[in-house]
Amino acid sequence: MAIDTAVETRIARATGPQAGEVIVTDNLWKTYEMGDQEVHALRGVNLRIRHNEYVAIMGPSGSGKSTLMNLIGCLDSPSQGKYWLNGHDVSELNDDELARIRNKEIGFVFQTFNLLARATALHNVELPLIYNGTPAGEREERAKSALESVGLGTRMLHKPNELSGGQRQRVAIARALINNPSIILADEPTGNLDSKTGDEIMALFDELHSKGNTIVLVTHEPDIAEFADRIVTIRDGVIASDQASGRIRNQ
Numbered sequence: 688m689a690i691d692t693a694v695e696t697r698i699a700r701a702t703g704p705q706a707g708e709v710i711v712t713d714n715l716w717k718t719y720e721m722g723d724q725e726v727h728a729l730r731g732v733n734l735r736i737r738h739n740e741y742v743a744i745m746g747p748s749g750s751g752k753s754t755l756m757n758l759i760g761c762l763d764s765p766s767q768g769k770y771w772l773n774g775h776d777v778s779e780l781n782d783d784e785l786a787r788i789r790n791k792e793i794g795f796v797f798q799t800f801n802l803l804a805r806a807t808a809l810h811n812v813e814l815p816l817i818y819n820g821t822p823a824g825e826r827e828e829r830a831k832s833a834l835e836s837v838g839l840g841t842r843m844l845h846k847p848n849e850l851s852g853g854q855r856q857r858v859a860i861a862r863a864l865i866n867n868p869s870i871i872l873a874d875e876p877t878g879n880l881d882s883k884t885g886d887e888i889m890a891l892f893d894e895l896h897s898k899g900n901t902i903v904l905v906t907h908e909p910d911i912a913e914f915a916d917r918i919v920t921i922r923d924g925v926i927a928s929d930q931a932s933g934r935i936r937n938q
Contacts, residue, residue, distance in 0.1 A: 704771045709869050709901050710736040710759060715768035717754050717924075728754040730924040731768070736870075736903065741896045743904045743915035743932070751924040753874075756905045760793055760872050761785040773869040790815055794863030794871045798878035800855045802847045808834060809843040812862045819866070833861040837891060853884035860891060870901045877911055889914045 704711040717729040728751050736742050746752035757763040758770060761777055764785070770778040773792055777785065795801075802811045812830040821829070834843050837857040847855050856876060863871050873892065877885030892914065896902050904915055912918050913932050920928045 703769075703776075704774055705735075707737050708735055708771075709738050709740075709773050710734065710903070711769075711771040712758075713769040715755075715758060715770060716766045717751075717758065717763070718766040727924055729758070729765070732921075732924075732926055734919065734926065734929075736901065739896070739899050739901055740917060741892075741902045741904070741915045742917045742919060743906060743912035744919050744921065745906060745909070745912050746921035747907065750921045752905055752907075752921045754924075755921060756872065756874055756903075759870075759903065760795065761789045790819055791866060792869040794866065794868035796856070796859050796863050796871065796873040796876045798875035800847070800859045800879070802855060802858060804847055807844045807846055808839060808850065808858045808861075811847075811858055812865055815862065815865050829865060830861070833865050834858070836864065837861045851884070852880050853887055856880065856884075856888050857891065860888075860895075864895070864900075870903055871895065872903050872905070874905045875907070876904070877908075885911070 703713075712732050712734045715729055715732040715734075716727065719726045719728060732755060744752050744755060754763075758765055759772075761772065761780075762785075764780070765778055768778065769776060772788065775788065777788055780788065803814075809827070809830050812833050813826045816826040816829060831840075831843060834840060837860050839854060839857050839861065842850060842854060847858070850858065876892075877888055880888060889911065892902055892904070902915070904912070906912050913934055915932055916934060918928075918930060918932050919926060
């Protein structure tokens with residue numbers, strides 16, 4: 688029997704984003720063809736993240752957390768299911784459309800920094816603005832402001848090989864902030880840093896979260912995940928647990 692239009696609308700709204708939700712996935716699958724076999728990296732993931740949440744996604748190697756990160760970051764498309772980012776259904780966009788959404792809505796911070804070796808810190812931070820056609824004068828002012836916000840106001844003209852690991856990661860964070868993204872997506876952001884420098888970077892994420900940024904942190908380290916307020920654990924392509932971290936923040 689056919690479902691009337693009103694009922695169909697209510698069903699769509701029930702699975703779609705609600706007010707204040709930045710990330711919503713509904714029955715998200717990712718399947719890879721491996722010869723004559725299918726490998727299901729994600730198996731129907733349902734996840735909701737609200738504005739200004741600080742969420743860690745954990746899981747062992749092969750659990751599906753990197754695949755989920757790629758889908759959340761619009762680096763890949765799902766095989767099945769829906770994904771809404773800041774109210775936009777991005778699950779069926781083509782590569783060019785995904786690239787535009789990435790540049791506008793997501794600030795990436797990677798374990799390996801992903802900086803241009805021959806470019807200054809200032810130019811590295813400007814890159815997303817170059818891609819979207821922002822005029823040169825505005826680019827420079829915004830990049831300077833972003834570097835100052837992460838404590839690198841005096842290192843703007845230094846190249847990556849003239850900076851410490853922690854300073855390079857701060858450049859990467861400034862670049863992630865430059866477009867005022869809906870979310871900051873951090874993939875193992877302390878993986879190449881010593882513990883003291885890692886703690887400094889995590890303190891910076893705390894500061895960014897306190898200013899209203901939504902942060903999604905992908906990690907396999909429980910002590911890093913504990914910096915978040917909520918920990919989502921993935922195993923065998925499904926969410927095994929989703930709970931508060933138990934962290935108590937100073938008010």
